[in-house]
Amino acid sequence: MKIKSLTIALLAILVILALTGCGQNSNNASSSGNGNENATNGKVKLKMWYWNGAISDSTIEAAKAKFPNIDLQAEKLPSGGDFLTKLKTTITGGGSGPDIVTMDSWISTMLSYNEKFVNLYDQGARDIQSQYLDWKWKMGATSDDKYLIALPIDVAPVVLYYRSDLFKKAGVASTPEEFKTQVKTWDDYFNLLKKVKDETGSQSGTVVDIFRSLLGQIDQSFFDLDGKYIGDQAHIKSAWDSSVKAYQAGLTFPFSSDSEKNAAMNNGKISSFSGASWAVGDVIAAAPDTKGKWNIAYPPGGVGNQGGSFMGILKSSKYPKEAYEVIKFLVSPENLIAGYKDFGNYPSTPEIYTKPEMVNENAFFGNQDLSTVFADAAKDVKVAHTDTRDDMVFNEITKALGSVDAQKKDSEKAWKDAQEQIKRQLSR
């Protein structure tokens, strides 16, 4: 009988251990706050979540070397919506999540929950503020600028990608300098596209691509500061109308999947499009046959931004001080150059734009130095107020815009239907 109860007791312990994941550190109160007292291995353990292409792996190695007292565990997760979902579940669940997290342009949705993040201003972030682009910095801070949840990593300035050979053939502006002086507005660009199309039969990106670029250039988005819906107003409608105009003039490539678009680019059917800095890699991968024929230029209609990421610290972290030191190092100007070299993430620190290390002459782009154009396009970006419901509105509007092309829907009716649909969604 005794043996039997012993068996049961042992089994119970085993089950409990298995369920609680046995290895959990039982950090007591005294060890928190000062990492050096951590009894397990004398090192401060910091877990970091990022996605491929957010921060260069060589930079992470450099951080490990620089902070020998920190055990930096960098975990690469799938990017996009999955990352956001995982982050949200972790924050909501309240379990032991990562210390350092990477955030994308959806950082604005996290700002309303700023209390879940460490206020980096308390850690001394004011001291390094001047190194970063002002507009980018503000995206990680609350509107009263008292709470900063993340430091900027890269920006994604929008430029015009174009086939200089085809543009030259059409006898229109074909050097970056000519573009900057001659193609100032979208109408200038459309007029020029018309000639290029007549001469070479090639088109611009899809109607939705144009709309997205136009949207990135205005300082208002779908909701105002009070959360009131303004996506049915003139600023959005005029972007819609311009895109439709380009479509009706036959200047846009038919709405299609990425693989179709890539094929069109490689076949010379798409001769220009406006896209963010990270599209460099996309063009090179999509259109290998057109090597050396591309160039980039200052975009029509002014500067804009699409994407660009941040790094913050969760409130649940036991070592906010050490974590701050790590992220400060990871996003320091020198280290952002590595990310730029590795995958075209354009740094958010203007002081290095003119440095010789930044010169980026790319054979695919006829040895043009891409950095000067990006630097030009990264300054003075106007940032629109973002809202958690932006995705929904953007999806509905672009879906309707796409149906104007794909299903030949009347553009006014498509606009009206989309607005009705959005208002119904917002009504609940």
Added chain:
Amino acid sequence: MGGLLKEIYKSRTLYLFISPFYILFLVFSVFPIIFSIYLSFHKWDGIGSMSSVGFNNFNYMFHDPNFWQAMINNIAIWLLANGPMLVCALVIAYVINLSIVKFKGFFRIAFFLPNITAMVAVVIIFQSMFGNEYGLINFFLEKLGLDKIAWFNSSTGVRVVIALMIAWRYLGYNAIIYLSGLQRIPKDLYEAANLDGATMFQTFTKITLPMLRSIILFSVMMSTIGGFQIFTEPQVLAGNQSPYPGSETIVLYMFREGFVYQNYGYAAAVSWVLFVIIGLISVLNWKLFNKSDD
């Protein structure tokens, strides 16, 4: 009841041994299911606080034209894919099972292969085959002097492409199931029919089909459940917000509401409605196919 508990207490060591499964099941299956009922009556963005909204989520859903459109798309794709596919699967199984066919093992594997192919890869291949501009099929159509077909610009086209993917993937799977059912039918029934001078069609309809009824019920049920859970094909093919008509299924609708628009409560409500629909159709199937089963 007391007797049962006593029995359990008596063999408590054994129950302790199997308890990890039940504890995990409670934590990771039962709790989420119950929580999702609770969630379906709330509005929640995933981080902030939940607010109770009563039946609003359901009310909104039944008045949302997108929901009904998703339902229509889903039923259309399901019928387009599974009807012809199950008939073909039965024919294939019947042919493989014929005594004159050699290399049965080879055919079994060959037909089953599509089922283990990564779904995303399949979708990408189909996407490039049916592409509007540079699709393989349009390439051949043009070579033959015919007009290109803009597959993705009409709801019928999109549904046909998705249905083809599903049929391609599950044809072999169902054929294998039918084949095992066919092999269970006693040979002497066929020999007797042969002696009586029955034609091939007669043996098929009078012996094979009735003997296979339970297997057919199983495959129809599985296809129904699968058919209402179509997700990867339209998601990869058309994305979350494409203007391609006819591609949105209920699970895609639910996914987008939950994980893209952050309406978790609403998505939970959709999942429960989906659960009820699948349940009803399964019962209907059961009644139809099991009518005269004694």
